[in-house]
Amino acid sequence: MEQILHTLHEFVWSPGMLAFFLLTGIYFTVQSKFYSILRIKQWFGQTLGSLFKNPQVRNTEEIQAVSQFQSFCTALAATLGTGNITGVATAIMAGGPGSIFWMWISAVLGMMTNYAENYLGITYRYKDEKGQWVGGAMVYIEKGxxxxxxxxxxxxxxxxxxxxxxxxxxxxxxxxxxxxxxxIPVFFTAVVSAVAVAYILNGGMKRIAVCTEKLVPFMAGIYLITACGILIACRHRVGWAFLEIIKNAFTPRAACAGVGGYQLKTIIQTGISRGVFSNEAGLGSSVIAHAQSDVEKPEIQGMWGIAEIFVDTILVCTVTALVLLVSGVYRPEICIQNFSTGIENIDGTTLMARAFGSVIPFGEELLVLSTVLFALATMIGWSCLGERTAVYLAKEKGTKIYKWLYVAVAFLGCMLAPAMIWELSDTLNGLMAIPNLLALFLLRREVQYPKK
Incomplete structure (x- = not known):
């Protein structure tokens, strides 16, 4: 069983599949005339830049829908997780600083992939018996x-x-x-997590949206302020860190603890796969949250998809990488890890904790608290994605069963650390991409882009 899972994982995240991700992003980026790059002012002004100018962005009069900002926060909550902290450290440990450059490339191209997903998500969504929106990749796959x-x-x-x-x-x-x-005892954390998740899930989409609307800006703010404080303290090394990222993006690293040096293929593959893993562009999952928005024009929600990738990867992941590099705790010889057992999560957390603790007082404690907030936000965000998917599959009966199972898993997840869980979860993430990317390709001509 373990060998079958490993083989499936290798196929899902093979160079061929990663190329499929990139080609999809390249197509929509070129087709849009490089919209995400050349028209930053427009999409930023319509999304994050409008938060304090347009009240309708933050509030909605629809009882069974959520605001544009709330749907954005719910989607971002699902993507902003431990991958933005430990996952970035893992990418650097596996592929060196150069992997971050390829993470940027996957993000820039993924912006328009996410735009296309959200455009189709709004176009094909429909309302269930309760008047709530049902939308996502599964809907445009079926209807489109x-x-x-x-x-x-x-x-x-x-x-x-x-x-x-x-x-x-x-x-x-x-x-x-x-x-x-x-x-803090693991059992105590398990109980509190399960109770918190049960309370939020029981309130439905509205309660999830209200929670993420408050939690996401708070946790991202705390983390970024702390991380930027470290970058300011080590500002003399920030320029060097950027140069290391660019230089090593095309140059294999030297030998690592006596073992053969990095290959360029490994650097590229690690950066792209971790970028996709972090922002989920191409997987089709975050579309489910975006489809709950009260927005009328699919182009607008597509812009929020671009903003989601920008915050998740270009902003948060970049800051994490810079902190790790400027702190001086990263050494090439620590890159050797057994990635088939999930140990990279433990070592990534330890490495980032050392990076924070080596520069500021109580840095390790602040890093752990940030990790807790990111993890909790992801659990809440993904509960929305899973619950809406259960509604699609089995309506009200499906969502009741799903909620009970999700709460039980929230408890067990804290208590257990199965060796296969990382690879299994990563495989399921990748498997979502196959039908979603196929649908994006076949429905590509339906995607329209904003006018100037």
């Missing part, structure tokens, strides 16, 4: 392609990913961090 079975396959992979990477992995990282630094 007329392929119900493929939509069902995507849905089961999405629900599996919500239990794994969206729940159990996050809870385990949170519980271990609190135990190692604050000596």
């Amino acid at each position: 392609l007329g392929c119900k079975w493929l939509a069902v396959v995507f849905s089961f992979c999405c629900i599996g990913a919500s239990f794994g990477m969206g729940n159990m992995v996050q809870g385990n990282s949170m519980a271990n961090g609190l135990k190692n630094v604050f000596q």
